[in-house]
Amino acid sequence: KNEVEQSPQNLTAQEGEFITINCSYSVGISALHWLQQHPGGGIVSLFMLSSGKKKHGRLIATINIQEKHSSLHITASHPRDSAVYICAVKETSGSRLTFGEGTQLTVNP
Amino acid sequence: GAGVSQSPSNKVTEKGKDVELRCDPISGHTALYWYRQSLGQGLEFLIYFQGNSAPDKSGLPSDRFSAERTGGSVSTLTIQRTQQEDSAVYLCASSGPGATLGPNEQFFGPGTRLTVL
Numbered sequence: 232k233n234e235v236e237q238s239p240q241n242l243t244a245q246e247g248e249f250i251t252i253n254c255s256y257s258v259g260i261s262a263l264h265w266l267q268q269h270p271g272g273g274i275v276s277l278f279m280l281s282s283g284k285k286k287h288g289r290l291i292a293t294i295n296i297q298e299k300h301s302s303l304h305i306t307a308s309h310p311r312d313s314a315v316y317i318c319a320v321k322e323t324s325g326s327r328l329t330f331g332e333g334t335q336l337t338v339n340p
Numbered sequence: 341g342a343g344v345s346q347s348p349s350n351k352v353t354e355k356g357k358d359v360e361l362r363c364d365p366i367s368g369h370t371a372l373y374w375y376r377q378s379l380g381q382g383l384e385f386l387i388y389f390q391g392n393s394a395p396d397k398s399g400l401p402s403d404r405f406s407a408e409r410t411g412g413s414v415s416t417l418t419i420q421r422t423q424q425e426d427s428a429v430y431l432c433a434s435s436g437p438g439a440t441l442g443p444n445e446q447f448f449g450p451g452t453r454l455t456v457l
Contacts, residue, residue: 274448
């Protein structure tokens, strides 16, 4: 069992739909990251959070530390949101990030 | 430049040869990370440098892999006696003060795609 699991692995949506990507982890963490990897391979950080909820534009990230679960939501999805979304956790001990396998999101016009 | 740069962008080598991959982090960033992304796989941590501290090498898959960071800036990842299973995209990231998400926000380079024939 991976320490970080994401669901779904693949997600296809129609433009305008509300998207949710889930991340569960099994280790103690100091922070959780959501990353976006575009088809060209470039990776950008979307959120870092250790509690509660953060919002940036149409993106919302939440985390429940007790349940060891985080969600990434995209409101009013758009084809340009098509990318791989990756959840990563920074363990309480150590400096490494442990990554989920990513969720491939395709938003059709 | 303003971002993390890596070179080369692509490297094709023959099995058994040594390769060196370079990472130039964002100026002023004290932390530098190397990751590997094999085809169809998730990202895998390799090594982490923080300032003058001893690096965290716990992710290096074998003793054929090594990395150094000279002068707290540029880093080189060296793979000796390359094997076909080393084929992957090698990504570098750096973090430091002044980032929008906080000092632990990681900025990723474009990666080096390594192909071992």
